[in-house]
Amino acid sequence: MLLHTxxxxxxxxxAADAPAFSAYRSDPAIARYQSWDAPFPLEAATERIRTYNDDPGQPGWFQYAVELTADGSLIGDVGFHLHDNLLQGDVGFTLAPGRHGRGYATEAVRAVLHHRFAGGLHRVSAECDARNTRSRRLLERVGFQLExxxxxxTFADGEWSDQCLYGLLADQWKRLPH
Structure with missing residues (x-):
């Protein structure tokens, strides 16, 4: 484990995560606010996993697989993009259907933020579709400010949507209760 709660x-x-990864990313309600289309075939999941950055300390996107410690099941992922300057990053998250409303995504995002800010990051940004109220509430719950x-x-599924921009500075993170 890289991180744990x-x-x-x-x-x-x-590679063994591909079937579960494909399954939750294939749910139309999950894909609605994301950058991929449903269904998300097993072949696409396998290829995506193969291309993920293997070192979370290097610039680029690193995708954390989020699993339940109780049974080892994959329930989602948290993506973190480390900028070339190694001082800034972007975060995104996806949680499998049926796992919402239990605090898992909040817990996973907090773990990533804690680790990244402890490593010297100055700022983390996030974006989400303005209609995605659950993601907006999660970002605000962990300390992000709407900027x-x-x-x-964004134009997807035949409609335009607004994009919300969020930010969180290391100094703000330090002042939050954890």
Whole structure:
């Protein structure tokens, strides 16, 4: 495990994760606010896992597989993009259907933020579809501040949607209760 909480382990993806990864990313309700289309075939999941950055300390996207420590089941992922300057990053997250409303995504995102800010990061950013109220609430719950909104920024499924921009500075993170 790269990171762990009381209930979760965050680790590198493996080829064995492809079926579960494909399944939760194939749910239309999950894919609606994301950058991929449903269904997300097993072949696409296998290829995506193969291309993930293997070193979370190197610039680029690193995808943490989120599993339940109780049974080892894959329940989602947290993506973290480390900028070339090694001082800034972007975070994103996906949780499998049926796992929402239990605090798992909040717990996983907090674990990643804690680790990254402890490693010297200055700032983390996040973006989400303005209609995705659950993601917006999660970002605000872990301390992100809404910094702006891009009107009619994303065109998907035949409609335009606004994009919300969030940010969190290391100094703000340090002042939050954990």
């Amino acid at each position: 009381d209930r979760l382990g965050l680790r590198r993806f493996t 702006g909104q891009r009107p009619a920024f």
